[in-house]
Amino acid sequence: MKAIVVKPPNPGVEIKDVKDDENKLSNIGLVKVKILENGICGTDREIVSGKRTSVKPPIGKDELILGHEAIGIVEVGGYGFKEGELVMPINKRGCGKCLNCLIGRPDFCETGEGLVAGTKGLDGFMREYLYDDPKYLVKIPPAIKDIAILAQPLADIEKSVESILTSQKRIPIWTCDDGTLNCRKALVVGTGPTGILFSLVLRTYGFQVWIANRRELLDNEKEILDEPRILFYNSAKGYESLVKDVDKFDLIIDTTGASASIIQELVPLLQINGVLGLFGFPRYDNFSLDYKIVQDFVINNRIIIGLDNGQKPHFQQALIHLASWKSLWPKTASKMITKIISINDEREVISSLREKLPGEIKVKIVWE
Amino acid sequence: MKAIVVKPPNPGVEIKDVKDDENKLSNIGLVKVKILENGICGTDREIVSGKRTSVKPPIGKDELILGHEAIGIVEVGGYGFKEGELVMPINKRGCGKCLNCLIGRPDFCETGEGLVAGTKGLDGFMREYLYDDPKYLVKIPPAIKDIAILAQPLADIEKSVESILTSQKRIPIWTCDDGTLNCRKALVVGTGPTGILFSLVLRTYGFQVWIANRRELLDNEKEILDEPRILFYNSAKGYESLVKDVDKFDLIIDTTGASASIIQELVPLLQINGVLGLFGFPRYDNFSLDYKIVQDFVINNRIIIGLDNGQKPHFQQALIHLASWKSLWPKTASKMITKIISINDEREVISSLREKLPGEIKVKIVWE
Amino acid sequence: MKAIVVKPPNPGVEIKDVKDDENKLSNIGLVKVKILENGICGTDREIVSGKRTSVKPPIGKDELILGHEAIGIVEVGGYGFKEGELVMPINKRGCGKCLNCLIGRPDFCETGEGLVAGTKGLDGFMREYLYDDPKYLVKIPPAIKDIAILAQPLADIEKSVESILTSQKRIPIWTCDDGTLNCRKALVVGTGPTGILFSLVLRTYGFQVWIANRRELLDNEKEILDEPRILFYNSAKGYESLVKDVDKFDLIIDTTGASASIIQELVPLLQINGVLGLFGFPRYDNFSLDYKIVQDFVINNRIIIGLDNGQKPHFQQALIHLASWKSLWPKTASKMITKIISINDEREVISSLREKLPGEIKVKIVWE
Amino acid sequence: MKAIVVKPPNPGVEIKDVKDDENKLSNIGLVKVKILENGICGTDREIVSGKRTSVKPPIGKDELILGHEAIGIVEVGGYGFKEGELVMPINKRGCGKCLNCLIGRPDFCETGEGLVAGTKGLDGFMREYLYDDPKYLVKIPPAIKDIAILAQPLADIEKSVESILTSQKRIPIWTCDDGTLNCRKALVVGTGPTGILFSLVLRTYGFQVWIANRRELLDNEKEILDEPRILFYNSAKGYESLVKDVDKFDLIIDTTGASASIIQELVPLLQINGVLGLFGFPRYDNFSLDYKIVQDFVINNRIIIGLDNGQKPHFQQALIHLASWKSLWPKTASKMITKIISINDEREVISSLREKLPGEIKVKIVWE
Ligand SMILES: [Zn+2]
Ligand SMILES: [Zn+2]
Ligand SMILES: [Zn+2]
Ligand SMILES: [Zn+2]
Ligand SMILES: [Zn+2]
């Protein structure tokens, strides 16, 4: 079958024929899924560019099928899945050893030995079809098929917000005097797909949300943030004037994935009992905090929390949120998929895997 | 202004002119809302029929404005509300004394002294306009205005499910081996609006859901339950054959509001660690459980939980769910409002307040 | 080795020699424990009397070694246990299948297939020594060896209170205006060992506690309840005068293990948001509740919860509480062990297994 | 009456006569408490040395009564307190505005306007007697009066551990395969009173505990750590050899209160899903973390949490733990109070407020 393949640690990517899994004994208990579409994300491009050092092919191989965002259609069902149903495979798989993996939550795996499709020891989803364990398949409601590919990156954010809200339970009352979170102020740093998705989820939970970048918004970004009333702040000159206008923030999320030094800018913006969520993967530099800032952090019950990938319950929650946004913020929803490429348009596929276009939110490859 | 008025404990209802609240000193700090529509529910009809003994007019009055489901438009805003925004007033108000009311959660009021608009000590929402405390106003997204009136009854159910899921946290793991609730089986007893809304919420949380009644479903009920794959069971001959097919239930919700004896039918259907949620208000009879059933209840960590009204966070959650259903299950969403009556069609309004039509899910009165 | 043996379903008990487990292959990975003492509880007597229908010998056997309360000393250690350390084996064992058992919490087993030492499919602890899985051994602090045998029955109560407090988290605020539980009123029904242990735990959590029985307290019971300021109520004439004096109760625990009809007496005594915990195993009769009581239950967010056995974390919590009581309430602690019998005093051992003496709290058999 | 008084921001301290509160109108509703003893802590010495810049006398005064650790006896009771009962006043008081303060939890005050007795805007407890709000008085069990003064510093630690365990609930399973925390490894950095109390609490919760300092332990410190099996590590040469022996840590607590740079030493020692709790107040320097360490932090779901003072529920929990330690670890308990000084020995009192002696755990001043 056809697949999109990389040979880490070498840069490069190609569309080629790979040996298929048809008729394997090991397919017993699995569901056969024909892939309909794949999403491309920054991680894919990092692998293609040869910059992601942690990427690993399956044991005994030197090639890896790329892709961790996919929607497919069940071709041979069973185990609760029927032919013709739409499904999304989950990328992170359990280690088979630790308690969290045993109960279906490899997102908190304690051994670090779990495989991740498309990036770590397991072939990804950019291929004609796959046989997969029903435990790692999420049903996709046909009514939101157009934007459902976002459920994969969104699942990570659902899990992150869940982690944050659970951690905040250490505070007897973090809700407002009407029982909601409407008085809580959140700052999301970064206006990439992750920053935008975080903002949308936090709005859905009732937070007031500011989103920041060091450049002005592009037109399509503006349109996306308009209906949900997410406020933009240009942080090119720092955050001083934002804090002057708005006050400090109860929740700050870093999604920048650039210099680690952003952390030292953000910690002082935290409100009493506030949380700094680190989602973006810093790529260089360091951050440094003074003892006085640490004193302030300690005395005010603050936390800094590392936020990582989501699992099946978060994929399902992501789908509910996507469905709600389609009704609530139809313009926003319609602007999230910025490009659709046919797998047959090989040049365009390869080019999209190499470079992000300005204003891109999500690019889809469709198999036809 | 015009209003729909009752004189408890007398049966009867009339549309009449009442003194308005215009220019009152006590309106300072309040938002002026012009009512656009009201929903009618069984409680209203119980009051109109003179059967609800607990109904009370405001202190010092013998008349009560009816209605606890409403959508309005802000006419004079402030306090975070702008002219032209859609809002829904919340019926249950705090007692001003207990801690739960102080933090915005009168749904867990400990004094029982809180007022409830349209039923207990406070005029309701079936009137041309009202001045209300912004703390008790929920913003309604215009995109789902057509079905948003359901947010009031749905809020009660959102709160109920939240209460149930929190109580189940006593069990270290109640999620399935994929981290979701997809293996959990829920039985909702009663196919009225409440039973249907419960079923929809539980499907949204990932439960497998059966809904039961002692009669066959009407066509419109069938259509509503189709897209979300809620399974119907005719319980006219008891639950034996259901349990034989499906096994016992992890969660059972009684929404019947008829004989209390239903409880003795349902307790034996509970799975290990299972919950029986009592939402419906039984109207007559009693229930009786044998010591052996109690032993079984004790040894299997089961609970029976009383489920009551929701508050602002649940209204907001209800709106997100309604928005998601509009995308996910468009036919279902389109069948939920079964009738719309103009306030000017006085005969029809009064008749709707007197009698429920077969197949009714929600009737709306629109003010124009 | 010597052991105390029953032949269910026949009544009777004998001390006799049984085949030992020495040198078995299946002992690999296990810790060898020499038993020092056993506690006797009502369950043992029920088995001995032939009245407990659910008792089962190990598969393929017709005899069962009795006993589920024991303290031993490690003779051959390993796996974190050293020779000479005191340990208590846990009676309830995992089914090896369900998620709760996999994570060490068979107290919420979903299959019901777990074995229970001394009562269900597994030989108990009334024997000279046993080889046991370190996962099911709890270390006993030597400083409280005199009362540590109480950790087994107490573990069940620790788990029960944990379940109750978790369920109460559905209420935003159940703590008082000083952040404690000091304003909450608890009623424990039954003054047997279970009722007394419940009262002590609830006092430790800060509750005001009343304990009730239909007879006056014996002198030793009075002395036990004195230091912790647990108040006694004689319920021979019902609970009316108690409620008149004290008001309704936030928490009621039934430990009577007699007629199921007690439940219909207790439900109406519940406060708003209150909990009725069922711990005692009713032995006969039924209970019946009127629709009005059910309405009241529903509208006031109440729950009824089945409370069952504890697991290793609760044994450890029990030991901390026992240690604290020894300091806080030394007289109480010194009165909890009401009799100590040598295993060599065969007549006394058999007699104690047959009949409970008036005022008995805990009888210990010592192996010497 | 006699009191120990400071004049911030000046260094120095004196024992002098101050105007008493007798017969004040504002005493209505308060309980009169005669002080029996005070504890001295590092904060007191920081104030006396003039180094604590945040210290403030009550509004309109230039003097402040020192002391935030005290045990007294009720002289004029009421409101649930009886003459002769022992009590401990709580130092942190609510702001009267925010929700957390309204529900009795000023430890999470959101305005920062709450007063703190002995340090911030409110006279402390080193005086002959005080009139105090019953809401801020904790009953002290006479049986542990000898060590009960430790309940004040211990309350902060109880609250810290509660905050940590709640934050860890974001992980589906953080307990071990026997349901306990016995497999979890904690490192406490600092062997002062705070470090020792943290170690004891964590042992009580079942953690394996290592305690570290850059010097060898003194003999009395060794004796304190012996019974609870807390392991000592000399970190003078860094933590490399500790991690080699023990592996990384699930929980690390910094109690050093010295250079902020300790944080950059500790973050890399965290296990997957691990927590770094910052309790100590760093006094100088800063810390710096590289982007790679941040990546590791993010991908492994770690958190850093600021830990501050406890409130009434934590004082009560502290008393239960102290009582349990007195039974479990009698030698440890007996070594915690390292010196007792009479208030009449003025020279010794002043000297103790100026300087900490080597090996000091807790010094008490007794009023007689
Ligand atoms: Zn990705
Ligand atoms: Zn794992
Ligand atoms: Zn209604
Ligand atoms: Zn209230
Ligand atoms: Zn027992």
Ligand SMILES: [Zn+2]
């Ligand atoms: Zn099991």
Ligand SMILES: [Zn+2]
């Ligand atoms: Zn201090």
Ligand SMILES: [Zn+2]
């Ligand atoms: Zn406050």
